[in-house]
Amino acid sequence: MTIHSYRIQLIAVRVIRAARELDLPIVALHSRDEADALHARMADEVVVLDGEGSGAFPDAAATVGAVVSAGCAAVHPGHGLLAENADFAQSCTGAGLTWVGPPLKVLRTLGDKTAQARLAAAPAVEAFLAGGCDDSDGVDLADVLGTRS
Known part of the structure; x- marks a missing residue:
């Protein structure tokens, strides 16, 4: 390859x-x-x-x-x-x-200003960015982004 x-x-x-x-x-x-x-x-x-x-x-x-x-x-x-x-x-x-x-869905979401704003306002993202969550919180950004396979 x-x-x-x-x-x-x-x-x-x-x-x-x-x-x-x-x-x-x-x-x-x-x-x-x-x-x-x-x-x-x-x-x-x-x-x-x-x-x-x-x-x-x-x-x-x-x-x-x-x-x-x-x-x-x-x-x-x-x-x-x-x-x-x-x-x-x-x-x-x-x-x-x-x-x-990056997965196509992530590129499409982050390339759309409205979708970016919705994503940034999601409670899980706010907690993640604030450093207020860890693995025990069950917050997974793949789930937030909708990229979980």
Whole structure:
């Protein structure tokens, strides 16, 4: 299995190191102006996206196409940009890629300001954020978010 690590370098470097421990090859995507980026130098293969800086990444279709063309089986989204985009995650899974990121339901909830406000006002979240609960309280954020499998 080949795994792709998204562009944000610190997270990408950590993903690459973890993949190395599992003997997984890494494909790194980077923009035209990031050829010397650490994650690109560490990867087994690189794919250069059209554009410069973060402007190279908002095109989800092009990013998924690049990942698929490189023969990857999974995508780690890193942080920011498309990593918080539920449609991008769905595009990845729709293309047969394994999404190594937050569950789609979490991305959809946290990407919707109204849903965020409802979630933040939930008593369990308020207790959790205030540090007023522990395992014995039976509060589980997976239940609050509705992500329990």
